[in-house]
Amino acid sequence: MQHLDVQVIEQALTWSRQGETVWLCTVLATFGSSPRAPGSWMVVNSKGKHLGSLSGxxxxxxFVQRLAEGQFEQAASVIRYGDASDDRGSHIMLPCGGILEVLIERLPATPETREHLSTLKATLEGRQRLMRNVDITTGRHYFTDDATLGPRVIWPNEEGEPNVVKMRLAPARRLIIAGISPVSRVCASFAVTLGFEVIVCDPDETACQEFNVPGVEVKALLPSQYIAANGCHDTTAIVALTHDPRIDDLAMMEAVRTPAFYIGVMGSKRTSTERATRLVRSGGLSDAELERLHMPIGLAMGSKTPAEIALAVIADIVRVLHGKARDEL
Structure with a gap:
């Protein structure tokens, strides 16, 4: 899940609490080239204001124009864009030449809607993993437990419920950056572009005030304190990028106590060996905990500049996120 998904659901919940009906649009399937992946969301209110996206x-x-014309009053419907043979998608042809299949749900401002959206928000914030089920014939939506891996959207559904769309929900991707440095800035910018929620922690208040990457939350405190106080879900990556052992080592000691899927720290092979010795001696890390640390961090791309190092770091995070071994690259 991308951080934009959290913002979409938060906005839907805000509008619903204000008494507005909202339309939640979900990309179900793509055929050929498409700018947005299955599971991507957009929310729209009756005034045509919207957040999120389905295409370019x-x-x-x-959709906003057709909504203003009084369409989409049913509880749920599915339309196709980019398919000349299907008039449900109007006359729109995608510039990329692909086809989008979109689920549209009309969610009235009721307590049931707000409870449903609140559960969605809690799931994206890391409290649980769920499967969201939507019956496209009735609009009925409900959650079931889910701890499995697989595609984000199951549609068509071949499990005996042909009219039910199933959507896996998991916490939004998060990146915690320990320490501010030239590499941190570029790394944060890359991660925001990729849809991560990005949190940068550094005890230097002046450095925090000068850190101006849009879309990044900055905390003026030791990264280890933030990690210990807030915890991390299993789609969190934690990286230490300062070369300052007072920041990096403490962050690693706390990071291994979390279910973060990626934990890495910047440094040469020699520095990494020395750090491993310190972490065992001072931090009491076990061999299994040391194995979780990516030291040196990132893909071995021959990176030299801050931007190249940040690229190597983010590329390695994406590799692990998608379950790719290094020898598969």
Whole structure:
């Protein structure tokens, strides 16, 4: 899940609490080239205000226009964009030449809707993993437990419920950056672009005030304190990028206590060996905990500049996120 998903559901919940009906649009399937992956969300209110996206803009504009014309009053419907043979998707053809299949749900401002959206928000914030089920014939939506891996959207559903769309929900991807450095800035910028929620922690208040990467939350405290106080879910990556052992080592000691899927720290092979010795001696880390640390961090790309190092770090995080071994690259 991307951090944008959290923002979409938060906005839907805000509008619902204000008494507004909202339309939640979900990309179900893509065929050929497509700018957005299955599971991507957009929410729209009756005034045409919207957050999130389904494409590069053409689909969003068409949907808002048709909504203003009084369409999509049913509880749920599925339309296709980019398919000339299907008039449900209007006349829109995607610039990329692909096809989008979109689920549209009309969610009235009721306590049941707000409870449903609140559960969605809690799931994206890391409290649980669920499967969201939507019956496209009735609009009924409900959750079931899910701890499995697989595609984010199951549609068509071949499990005896042909009219039910199943959508896996997991915490939004998060990156915690321990310490501010030139590499941190570029790394944060890359991660925001990839849809991560990005949190940068550094005890230097002046450095925090000067850190101005849009979309990044900055905390003026030791990263280890933030990690210990807030914990991390299993789609969190934690990276230490300062070369300052007072920051990096403490962050690693706390990081291994979390279910973070990626934990890495910057440094040469020699520095990494020395750090491992310190972490065992001072931090009491076990061999299994040391194995979780990516030291040196990132892909071996021959990186030299801060931007190249940040690219290697983010590329390695994405590799692990998608379950790719290094020898598969």
């Amino acid at each position: 803009g053409c689909v969003e504009d068409d």
